[in-house]
Amino acid sequence: xxxxxxxxxxxxQKVTDKRKGDAFTIDTFNQSVEKKFDTQSYWIDSxxxxxxxxxxxxxxxxxxxxxxxLCGITTAVLLKQAGIDVCVIEAKTxxxxxxxxxxxxxxxxxxxxxxxxxxxxxxxxxxxxAEANQAAIEKIKRLINKYNxxxxxxxxxxxxxxxxxxxxTKLEKEVEAALKLGLPAHFTTQMYLPFSPKGGMCFTGxxxxxxxxxxxxxxxxxxxxxxxxxxxxxxxxxxxxxxxLITENGKVTANQVIVTSHFPFINRNGLYFxxxxxxxxxxxxxxxxxxxxxxxxxxxxxxTRSFRIQRTSEGDMVxxxxxxxxxxxxxxxxxxxAALEHYAKILYKDPxxxxxxxxxxxxxLDNVPYIGHYSDNTETLYVGTGFKxxxxxxxxxxxMIISDLILKKENPWVDVFNSSRATPxxxxxxxxxxxxxxxxxxxxxxLTLPTKHVEDISYGEGKIVTHEGEKVxxxxxxxxxxxxxxxxxxxxxxxxxxNDAEKSWDCSCxxxxxxxxxxxxxxxxxxxxxxYDIEL
Ligand code: FES
Numbered sequence: 061x062x063x064x065x066x067x068x069x070x071x072x073q074k075v076t077d078k079r080k081g082d083a084f085t086i087d088t089f090n091q092s093v094e095k096k097f098d099t100q101s102y103w104i105d106s107x108x109x110x111x112x113x114x115x116x117x118x119x120x121x122x123x124x125x126x127x128x129x130l131c132g133i134t135t136a137v138l139l140k141q142a143g144i145d146v147c148v149i150e151a152k153t154x155x156x157x158x159x160x161x162x163x164x165x166x167x168x169x170x171x172x173x174x175x176x177x178x179x180x181x182x183x184x185x186x187x188x189x190a191e192a193n194q195a196a197i198e199k200i201k202r203l204i205n206k207y208n209x210x211x212x213x214x215x216x217x218x219x220x221x222x223x224x225x226x227x228x229t230k231l232e233k234e235v236e237a238a239l240k241l242g243l244p245a246h247f248t249t250q251m252y253l254p255f256s257p258k259g260g261m262c263f264t265g266x267x268x269x270x271x272x273x274x275x276x277x278x279x280x281x282x283x284x285x286x287x288x289x290x291x292x293x294x295x296x297x298x299x300x301x302x303x304x305l306i307t308e309n310g311k312v313t314a315n316q317v318i319v320t321s322h323f324p325f326i327n328r329n330g331l332y333f334x335x336x337x338x339x340x341x342x343x344x345x346x347x348x349x350x351x352x353x354x355x356x357x358x359x360x361x362x363x364t365r366s367f368r369i370q371r372t373s374e375g376d377m378v379x380x381x382x383x384x385x386x387x388x389x390x391x392x393x394x395x396x397x398a399a400l401e402h403y404a405k406i407l408y409k410d411p412x413x414x415x416x417x418x419x420x421x422x423x424x425l426d427n428v429p430y431i432g433h434y435s436d437n438t439e440t441l442y443v444g445t446g447f448k449x450x451x452x453x454x455x456x457x458x459x460m461i462i463s464d465l466i467l468k469k470e471n472p473w474v475d476v477f478n479s480s481r482a483t484p485x486x487x488x489x490x491x492x493x494x495x496x497x498x499x500x501x502x503x504x505x506x507l508t509l510p511t512k513h514v515e516d517i518s519y520g521e522g523k524i525v526t527h528e529g530e531k532v533x534x535x536x537x538x539x540x541x542x543x544x545x546x547x548x549x550x551x552x553x554x555x556x557x558x559n560d561a562e563k564s565w566d567c568s569c570x571x572x573x574x575x576x577x578x579x580x581x582x583x584x585x586x587x588x589x590x591x592y593d594i595e596l
Pocket of ligand 1: 333549550551552553554567568569570571572584585
């Protein structure tokens with residue numbers, strides 16, 4: 061189940077641990093040796109991937125949902141409960157991508173947000189945000205109970221903590237703001253971590269679970285033969301009703317369409333590529349014999365650190381997260397894992413690292429998700445995106461709002477999440493042109509390169525080389541085989557960067573990611589990279 065990745069450590073990396081205020085060198089980086097390095101999400105490793113059918117023919121449904129993560133599947137369940145004929149179309153498998161790589165905290169506590177929300181949006185809309193996220197916790201509980209889903213659900217308090225005296229006032233103000241909005245907040249100095257923070261804000265009555273057990277449990281309630289199609293990537297959605305969804309395998313026509321595929325891939329409307337950026341962050345899972353953490357934690361300090369416990373068959377596993385950065389930015393991604401591991405060694409005498417995985421989040425301009433109509437002029441096309449790093453409640457909020465819109469029911473939270481609330485000043489015309497034509501077919505070309513271009517690429521390393529004015533992205537695997545792609549993003553043409561920890565080509569413009577063989581890992585692109593057969 062693991063992706064085995066071999067890293068050649070041939071650089072000295074300096075990582076600053078701001079908690080200790082000192083810079084340290086990770087000794088192991090100063091060795092030119094190969095070492096096995098695994099990345100695998102615990103959520104994926106602990107539960108087999110689902111096996112719903114591929115779309116093989118043309119079908120018609122009332123509502124089509126693009127994306128089989130928590131948002132898409134919850135929306136499908138809510139619509140099905142109302143008797144709507146609905147189908148979910150997923151490019152990979154259910155709950156495999158974003159939902160399969162989260163930290164799975166079910167909370168309305170989204171770090172320090174409420175004080176800023178009140179200032180930026182006013183009291184009424186800030187209250188909508190707070191109430192919607194609290195309601196999402198209750199909705200998740202009700203769905204688990206209704207369908208009897210065994211998903212390691214566990215009530216927990218959620219804390220934002222600080223180790224910096226200067227941040228205490230900020231936390232106190234946040235508690236004040238949260239209380240004004242009716243949230244279950246209080247200031248505390250009593251926390252259950254392997255160190256003693258200076259203070260924290262506690263939200264009671266929050267929860268955690270195993271996100272894949274929950275979403276797959278929900279998916280199984282959609283017991284209709286056309287309810288879920290996997291390994292079927294939607295390439296385009298026509299305008300006008302009914303919409304036609306073009307996939308790699310067939311067409312779906314639908315009276316209404318909901319896009320929940322993480323970063324929305326239709327560029328003609330909505331301008332999400334202007335309104336959002338993406339960030340990657342990292343999690344390690346470790347065992348320790350030291351006392352158990354109680355609660356879910358995130359720091360208000362820099363660098364951000366996050367903690368929670370997950371019960372596994374081998375005992376409690378500490379999930380330690382952090383190290384966010386914009387997708388495709390920075391030189392090497394591997395030091396982010398190293399920084400978390402180093403921090404674990406500061407905190408615990410006996411950390412045994414079991415898992416390492418990373419995730420990608422869409423960050424909206426104003427920090428509030430975009431939920432509702434895809435744009436002002438798309439009456440029957442909807443979107444749920446921009447959940448930042450709080451996808452468990454935000455995706456559930458999106459499912460509740462969008463299903464209410466489709467069912468023509470009043471929803472008290474639509475205004476704050478209105479996806480058309482910001483109209484970007486930039487003209488969209490130039491982007492429409494670039495986003496119009498899509499195809500998922502590979503194009504492979506033969507290319508002859510001088511040997512010197514690949515001699516200085518180490519085993520396990522990826523690099524962009526330029527030959528006769530043409531850029532080629534080359535990954536040399538552990539057997540020395542070369543995998544060459546065009547390093548130009550198929551979304552809107554930005555140059556890709558090599559991600560050494562995940563062995564992928566990443567785009568810093570809007571977060572598209574590709575395997576070293578050119579396959580799409582993350583939207584908004586839906587088109588694979590051009591590949592090359594290299595001759596030296
Ligand atoms: Fe938009 Fe790459 S993701 S250009």
